[in-house]
Amino acid sequence: MKDTTYWLQKAKDLRLEGRAFIDGAYAHADDGATFGSYSPIDGEPLAQVALCASADVDKAVAAARRSFEAGVWSGLAARDRKAVLLKWASLLETHSDELALLESLDSGKPIADTTGGDLPGTIYCLRWFAELIDKVHGEVPATEPGFFGTVTCQPLGVVAAVVPWNYPLLMAAWKFAPALAAGNSVVLKPSEKTPLSALRIAGLALEAGVPAGVFNVLGGDGATGRALSLHGDVDCIAFTGSGAVGRDIARNAATSNLKRVWLELGGKSANIVMADCADIGQAARSAAAAIFANMGQVCSAGSRLLVQRSIADRLIPLLLDATDAYQPGHPLDPDSVTGAIIDRAQFERVCQYIALGRQEAQLLKGGNPLSVVGEGAYLEPTIFLAEDASARIATEEIFGPVLVVMLFDTLEESIAIANSTEYGLAAAIWSSDLKTIHTATRQLKAGTVWVNCYDELVDMNFPFGGFKESGNGRDNSAHALGKYTELKSTITRCG
Template identity: 80%
Template sequence: MPQIKDHAYWLERSEKLQIEGRAFIDGAYVDACNGATFWSQSPIDGKPLAAVALCAEVDVDLAVAAARRSFDAGVWADKSARDRKAVLLKWAALLEAHAEELALLESLDSGKPIGDTTGGDLPGTIYCLQWFAELVDKVHGEVPATDPQFFGTVTHQALGVVAAVVPWNYPLLMAAWKFAPALAAGNSVVLKPSEKSPLSALRIAGLALQAGIPAGVFNVVAGDGAAGRALSLHPDVDCIAFTGSGKVGREIAKNAAASNLKRVWLELGGKSANIVMADCPDIAQAARSAAAAIFSNMGQICSAGSRLLVQRSIATALIGELLEVSKGYQPGHPLDPQTVTGAIIDNAQLDRVCSYIEIGKQQAQLLSGGNRLSLADAGAYLEPTIFLAEDASARIANEEIFGPVLVVILFDTLDEAIAIANQTEYGLAAAVWSSDIKTIRTATRKLKAGTVWVNCYDELVDMNFPFGGFKESGNGRDNSAHALSKYTELKSTIIRCC
């Protein structure tokens, strides 16, 4: 009889979990050169999980040197696309075989509900790796029409060494969005996970080697901002891809310019608007979707629907539905499969979110939530919080909070809603709910956002769609065939035939 995977099951597995905290450089797990470590602590209860190698500049140098040697030797870059595909698919199969272990690592390390990591994050990571593996032998160059005396081609070539600096909110998934296309294109990679959630990235490095990715092609260096800074300044890194805050993104761009003008791809913040018109086809569904858009993953999503813009005539009905639905997002223990909402990543982030709640109380009407909770004897937990703001220019309606805090703003006309939606510095995502095709067409055309959903919010997981933002939400796109080209250089080859 199969074992029931309940709260007790995951607690028992967590007690037996073997955790790797060393860096992975040139095909081997190694300590930091100076022996320094830091503790990875679980936001579930504040307890330490593992001592992790605190990589410094010298460790980054070793990882980059290994990546450069492997690239120049052609042990990966010179493989046929078909051969790279086979290895990446084998790696994806190993991730699937170890999915429970990796999901548990992510839940312990980031405070995410085990239902999210087993049902969303790990399947999404595997899907991403499989998708780019399957894509890489199906892309082609060009043969431009030219003078008959000449023959020419336009081809894509791997850049070389790619550094990926990724955040803590989706530790493996955000990493896969970078390393999957970079590796598929033939590059060697140095991955720097967030110091707040490094464990799953360190674990998959060993599986990469087991799958057949040659030593030096995939390296993982854990550490704080010093390691990321060293990568952004390193003269032998050809490209750096980053997901995180605008402040750090600016520093990375500045460092890239100050060093070797390496390619820079940035996926930064958001303050996304979810617009509900009076002719919304289903108010109850819009309320459910709005709650999921901000309270899923504890609101720690760059594309979270953190601003809910509601046409005034339906405000009472929609807010009533929303308040009822939000009761289902009360935090619980992340290792309980029944839990929908887990812990904030750490107390520093919880303090930051709570400071915005205090600001919000001065600028808007608190409709529900706003209180810290004590669960699992400790940990970082917060009630889902909803404000009604009369002033669309309030700080909580314009600054990224990155927590389970929703700001409801009322409007009268579509033009007003679009103006409010576009007034922030960000342009990552947006949504519009309406039954009128003219309204939908106007909104989707005028909203300054990289992704616009209609009568839904972030409900489709499909790698065919590029993800990224307008304005200060960054540049370039993750996912889709467009992402593969970010990690290549275009080369024109012209041959005189006669």
């Protein structure tokens, strides 16, 4: 049985790789600089990681460009790229315990999440895009006699991916899997808070047969990402993270070479429960999971729960009871449902919002720090009841285990509240009335709307992304493949 003792022993036996991966080999930063990677579990150091600067970015981009122009990947038949990506996915599966443990150590996520969700999701994503690429065809438009025309998709070239710390491998795969499947070369920059799993899978990519230079990984901080966004030989940059950084990336792309920019940014998603909801208990349990899973560190978290006033006295007690299941535990205990906040800085930020919430709203539950392991940052799941929909805790993304409950009287009022923030990533409506559901799903300004559930069926077949300031473009589904290709029209005179 893989109990806590198993994972603790395996953690002691891990060999952690902190060097960058450039042009098919691990390498120190050009100037030898490093930074420390610390585990949110207990605050203890994990590894020294290469702090890549402009010189390293130049090397990685040059390697990606050489491999792309040489056609060692971009020139392969789709079925051959498919075979390599499937082999890589199989290697990830073979090493899944190691990779899941790296994710937990580096991010503070429960081992049950990384083994049961994050790693299987990453492998599924890679396999899904591998299986897609030899089934995508061009077009032969109708033309006048004497001409023959085709519309084909070609890879962009060098794609940079800058990804966050909350789902380190999964968010990376959402970028690199379609980019590589389309025939591009990739430079991946994981968050400086969670670089270790991305650096590890680079070696497995080479082992699977991904040619040198096609997949590169750079450790580093915001300056590394900025250098990628400014680089004139990067054709596209894909980013998941905060709105502030997303704006910087867009500006940098515009001032350099007008590279393609794809942004998946923040959220303040509304979870609406109508009085005619068929199962209020299920709605309450789902609402707790929607915000407290992964310690609330989810861009699409249901951080605003909108409850029709007539059922508030029934739903709120059930919600408070459901919250007890999300008390943090040791992340390497397979029974733990939630773990640690990513680091002390994020912990302090969430605590500041909790302090603000005590002034703006009524605290219903939680709000206190916990001592679980060493110097790890742990927080009770926290629930506020707010009367003012414009309160800061009700409009700003907290990115932590903090839920704001608001009451409403009519469907129109709930939709107005739901749409009142700058974000538009996700939403949900709970109702038994088809007209209510149809109206809400049409009027909610969100890229994903769940009906009588929340955060269910996050599947590669469904595109994921946001409206408004939650970003542009979509991850997942066949739509994502198009982000990393150029359309070319070829017209031939036949006579």
